Amino acid sequence: MTSERDLSVDRLIDDPRTRIIVCCGSGGVGKTTTAAAIGLRAAERGRRTVVLTIDPARRLAQSMGLTELDNTPRPVKGAAGPDGPGELHAMMLDMKRTFDEVVIAHADPERAKAILENPFYQSLSAGFAGTQEYMAMEKLGQLRATGTWDLIVVDTPPSRSALDFLDAPSRLGSFLDGRIIRVLMAPAKVGGRGAMKFLNVGVGMVTGTLGKIFGSQLLTDLQTFVAAMDSMFGGFRERADRTYQLLKAEGTAFLVVAAPERDALREAAYFVDRLAADEMPLAGLVLNRVHGTGAPQLTAERAHAAAQSLEENGADHESEQAEADVLAAGLLRLHAERMEVMVRERRTRDRFVSVYPDVPIVEVPALAGDVHDLDGLRQIGRRLSGTDDD
Numbered sequence: 001m002t003s004e005r006d007l008s009v010d011r012l013i014d015d016p017r018t019r020i021i022v023c024c025g026s027g028g029v030g031k032t033t034t035a036a037a038i039g040l041r042a043a044e045r046g047r048r049t050v051v052l053t054i055d056p057a058r059r060l061a062q063s064m065g066l067t068e069l070d071n072t073p074r075p076v077k078g079a080a081g082p083d084g085p086g087e088l089h090a091m092m093l094d095m096k097r098t099f100d101e102v103v104i105a106h107a108d109p110e111r112a113k114a115i116l117e118n119p120f121y122q123s124l125s126a127g128f129a130g131t132q133e134y135m136a137m138e139k140l141g142q143l144r145a146t147g148t149w150d151l152i153v154v155d156t157p158p159s160r161s162a163l164d165f166l167d168a169p170s171r172l173g174s175f176l177d178g179r180i181i182r183v184l185m186a187p188a189k190v191g192g193r194g195a196m197k198f199l200n201v202g203v204g205m206v207t208g209t210l211g212k213i214f215g216s217q218l219l220t221d222l223q224t225f226v227a228a229m230d231s232m233f234g235g236f237r238e239r240a241d242r243t244y245q246l247l248k249a250e251g252t253a254f255l256v257v258a259a260p261e262r263d264a265l266r267e268a269a270y271f272v273d274r275l276a277a278d279e280m281p282l283a284g285l286v287l288n289r290v291h292g293t294g295a296p297q298l299t300a301e302r303a304h305a306a307a308q309s310l311e312e313n314g315a316d317h318e319s320e321q322a323e324a325d326v327l328a329a330g331l332l333r334l335h336a337e338r339m340e341v342m343v344r345e346r347r348t349r350d351r352f353v354s355v356y357p358d359v360p361i362v363e364v365p366a367l368a369g370d371v372h373d374l375d376g377l378r379q380i381g382r383r384l385s386g387t388d389d390d
């Protein structure tokens with residue numbers, strides 16, 4: 001069953017103008033799975049594709065040959081035939097390593113060494129809120145710049161707040177632009193010796209206070225770090241801004257992934273609004289893990305009623321027949337619950353559609369087990385393209 005407003009993933013990935021697909025959504029909804037499935041499908045339909053995954057589940061990573069975090073794309077064995085034009089490469093984002101690469105590429109060796117060894121750098125690169133998002137952008141920019149790929153499919157970090165990666169450039173900037181940092185930077189920026197001496201008194205006072213709070217070694221480290229980063233961070237901002245522009249450009253498509261539940265769709269609505277506000281090109285909504293049934297004609301009410309009469313039959317006597325009735329009643333109750341879930345999911349979906357009538361949607365059913373191998377990804381890919389209707 002397809003209609004005008006259905007999202008056509010095949011049309012998207014078959015269009016040579018589509019160069020970047022970004023899968024976003026809140027945590028646990030199936031972003032990584034969707035990104036990998038789309039990448040595989042695109043490769044098998046002839047495109048030279050790379051998937052940038054972030055924290056893939058272990059078994060899925062293994063099935064794609066992603067056993068080590070080496071931060072570069074590797075060919076995925078068993079994906080796309082050797083004779084076809086399509087290829088699938090995959091990588092897992094190593095945030096720290098991406099950060100290191102940026103430092104090494106943009107600072108002279110001595111300064112790079114000072115930065116890399118600085119404890120502030122080490123905690124910033126590993127854990128500063130937003131660095132993962134920022135580094136995903138950085139990596140996307142790098143992959144795009146190589147010109148090697150027909151299509152780059154990007155997974156996004158499981159951000160607590162939606163679309164953090166859109167804010168990453170400005171947040172990284174505001175961290176580095178921050179007031180404490182400006183104060184600490186002051187001595188390094190002043191030219192004359194007299195002024196230097198004068199300023200150092202003030203800074204000495206400030207750092208004296210901060211030193212009591214943070215410890216003076218820590219503070220020295222912070223100063224060293226900021227001084228070293230200062231020479232680069234114009235470059236950081238610039239590249240982040242460029243990648244941000246790339247996301248807005250024609251050739252990029254965003255997919256919002258969500259579960260068919262009220263909270264998840266509320267979050268999805270937020271994503272849709274945010275993308276619109278940033279003028280990011282939204283291709284549609286992937287409604288993942290939608291429930292279905294083999295017996296759609298048996299309603300919840302009828303199943304409950306039938307279960308009840310079977311239970312009443314079985315209640316007052318013991319026999320094999322009564323046991324079978326109780327069992328059948330149990331199955332009918334399960335079916336009824338499933339039907340209730342489906343009705344609820346449908347209603348939630350309809351509510352979303354009434355608010356966002358122009359957002360194309362594709363539904364992917366909940367598969368029986370986890371998606372942890374290429375066949376599982378192929379199955380998801382078929383569902384995404386509406387070619388698998390069982």
Ligand SMILES: Nc1ncnc2c1ncn2[C@@H]1O[C@H](COP(=O)(O)OP(=O)(O)O)[C@@H](O)[C@H]1O
Pocket residue numbers: 026027028029030031032033034056057158288289364365366367368369370371372380
């Ligand atoms: N349609 C689906 N049917 C069954 N399991 C799914 C489906 N989509 C995702 N999963 C499973 O759900 C879990 C979370 O998916 P994942 O793609 O890692 O989510 P995210 O990247 O959004 O956190 C994984 O174990 C994955 O195998």
Ligand SMILES: [Mg+2]
Pocket residue numbers: 031032033054055056155158
């Ligand atoms: Mg994920």
